[in-house]
Amino acid sequence: MKLNCRHKIIILLVLFAAQFSIAQKKNESIGTETVNVVKPYSPTISDAFKVKETPSLDDSGNQPKEVIKYSILSVPVASTFTPSKGKAEGVEKAKKERLFNNYATLGLGNYSTLNAELFVNQDLGNNDYVAGMFRHHSSQGGIKDVELNDEFYDTAINVGYGQNNRDVTWGVDLGYQNQIYNWYGLPSDFGSTIPDQRYDLVNSINPDHSYNNISLGGNAEFNESIFSKLSARFTHFSDSYSSSENRFYVKPTFTVDVMDQAIKTNVIVDHVSGSFKNNYFQDNTEALKYSFTNVGIEPSFVVNENDWTLELGAGVFYSADSENSGNKFYFYPKVNASYKLVGDLMIFYTGVNGGLNQNSYADFVTENPFLSPTLNMRPSSTQYNVFAGLKGKLANNVSYNLTGSYLNEKDKALFKANDYTEVITNEDYAFGNSFGVVYEDIRTLRFYAELKADFSQNVTFGINGTFNSYNTDNVIEAWNLPTMKLSSTLDVNITKQWYAGLNVFYVGERKDMQSNLNLMADPEVITLKSYFDANAHLGYKFSERLTFFLKANNIGNQAYQKWLNYPVQGFQILGGANYKFDF
Numbered sequence: 001m002k003l004n005c006r007h008k009i010i011i012l013l014v015l016f017a018a019q020f021s022i023a024q025k026k027n028e029s030i031g032t033e034t035v036n037v038v039k040p041y042s043p044t045i046s047d048a049f050k051v052k053e054t055p056s057l058d059d060s061g062n063q064p065k066e067v068i069k070y071s072i073l074s075v076p077v078a079s080t081f082t083p084s085k086g087k088a089e090g091v092e093k094a095k096k097e098r099l100f101n102n103y104a105t106l107g108l109g110n111y112s113t114l115n116a117e118l119f120v121n122q123d124l125g126n127n128d129y130v131a132g133m134f135r136h137h138s139s140q141g142g143i144k145d146v147e148l149n150d151e152f153y154d155t156a157i158n159v160g161y162g163q164n165n166r167d168v169t170w171g172v173d174l175g176y177q178n179q180i181y182n183w184y185g186l187p188s189d190f191g192s193t194i195p196d197q198r199y200d201l202v203n204s205i206n207p208d209h210s211y212n213n214i215s216l217g218g219n220a221e222f223n224e225s226i227f228s229k230l231s232a233r234f235t236h237f238s239d240s241y242s243s244s245e246n247r248f249y250v251k252p253t254f255t256v257d258v259m260d261q262a263i264k265t266n267v268i269v270d271h272v273s274g275s276f277k278n279n280y281f282q283d284n285t286e287a288l289k290y291s292f293t294n295v296g297i298e299p300s301f302v303v304n305e306n307d308w309t310l311e312l313g314a315g316v317f318y319s320a321d322s323e324n325s326g327n328k329f330y331f332y333p334k335v336n337a338s339y340k341l342v343g344d345l346m347i348f349y350t351g352v353n354g355g356l357n358q359n360s361y362a363d364f365v366t367e368n369p370f371l372s373p374t375l376n377m378r379p380s381s382t383q384y385n386v387f388a389g390l391k392g393k394l395a396n397n398v399s400y401n402l403t404g405s406y407l408n409e410k411d412k413a414l415f416k417a418n419d420y421t422e423v424i425t426n427e428d429y430a431f432g433n434s435f436g437v438v439y440e441d442i443r444t445l446r447f448y449a450e451l452k453a454d455f456s457q458n459v460t461f462g463i464n465g466t467f468n469s470y471n472t473d474n475v476i477e478a479w480n481l482p483t484m485k486l487s488s489t490l491d492v493n494i495t496k497q498w499y500a501g502l503n504v505f506y507v508g509e510r511k512d513m514q515s516n517l518n519l520m521a522d523p524e525v526i527t528l529k530s531y532f533d534a535n536a537h538l539g540y541k542f543s544e545r546l547t548f549f550l551k552a553n554n555i556g557n558q559a560y561q562k563w564l565n566y567p568v569q570g571f572q573i574l575g576g577a578n579y580k581f582d583f
Helices: 001-024 194-205 361-367
Strands: 102-109 113-123 127-141 152-164 170-184 207-223 227-239 244-258 261-276 288-305 309-320 328-343 344-358 379-395 398-417 435-456 459-474 486-493 498-507 510-514 524-528 531-542 546-553 561-563 574-580
Touching: 102 546, 113 227, 113 574, 244 361, 288 328, 309 344, 328 379, 328 524, 361 398
Parallel strands: none
Antiparallel strands: 102 113, 102 574, 113 127, 127 152, 152 170, 170 207, 207 227, 227 244, 244 261, 261 288, 288 309, 309 328, 328 344, 344 379, 379 398, 398 435, 435 459, 459 486, 486 498, 498 531, 510 524, 531 546, 546 574
């Protein structure tokens, strides 16, 4: 009964609390409720109290630990095992090839060919040096079916002095060159059909002529200066027919930073002047004189952005013709861009460039030594050269380059055979056996392809080809310009002592024109046949100083004509040795 009353009290307290909370709400009336308890009372058992008692521990059975004394008897054990010492594996190093400052080369071959070179270089101190070179190449001729003397000599000597300092590297040189050639290329219809008259006429021709070249020049490179490069040269060129030419040029290059951008600027001052005693036509007594001064400036800057490289620039030239009082301005673009399509594996490049070329008698002779001393001189202008291509690598050791371009050239210099004018001039170069220079406007569509491969450290291979399509305005053909050129090289190190190489090339057809003015014949366009040539060399390194070599040229023994009426020497063999030394 006691427990039942207690339970009722708890219920009433709960109901009172609920009613009190409701009464707190304003303006709410208190209603009446009836509570019915439906769950019967269930008595529970109260928690029992735990007995707290500490048990006692009887230690009578525990004994103290005994103290144990012990000793270790050390007895040596005999062993026959001996460990081997470790040795680091070394990398085999190739023997460093010794470099020599000087060398001498001597070679002898058929056609009484002599080839000799001597180069010496001596350090005078820690930074300065003096150097010298002597070169000689000659042949006594003997080309099949050639009626005139066809020997040639080419001898040159150069001396130089230079310094290599921290801020500037510079050098000067003085040189002299003498060349002797013969106008041996007589036309097939030359002279009279009567043997005795033809023999007398051939014997009356002295085809020998010579060239002399004296040059003084220098160059410098600066490390900490707005001037990065400077080159200058003076050349005096003359021949055995009283022709004379002087040329001087200076080309400084400087770099200036403008708004954190490096502006590179090339400045060119190029002057050439000269005279020829005779002209080829008219009465052959009127002298020819020329004098041109070209001044130009070419600023440009380079922008690098991720995989892009862009060069923007332009060229402005002024050309003064002192002899004819003719002055001209020329403007040229200079834009080059490249983009890495696939890293170094494929790079696309494109651009458009132009420039003014100063032609000179000395440069023409270097390309064609059979010119007559009666040339008309003027500069040539490449108005623009638009190109685009791909280059990169097919593998780590194989690279390629493909280019397509379109050139527009004004007054391009072309070599053309001189007409037969025996009766008019009676000069030794006037029997159709020399060449003149003509200037034409030519547009050229060109494709170039190149492949290089280093199969190993001992085998390298390369092949390239150029294909041209010419479009001329005023002439029938682009004289003596081939439409196709192919070339390939292979170099092999057979052993440490033996090495060999092979070079083959192909030159396509060229066009020339020549007429016999004595017969009042119409000019005739002549096609020079394409030709293929192969050259090879073999060498043996007897020691680090002495090397023997053997060279073979024109292995196919072809009497092809590089120039009209000028067959080349047949199969040529040359053997000799090269010796390196130090003082």
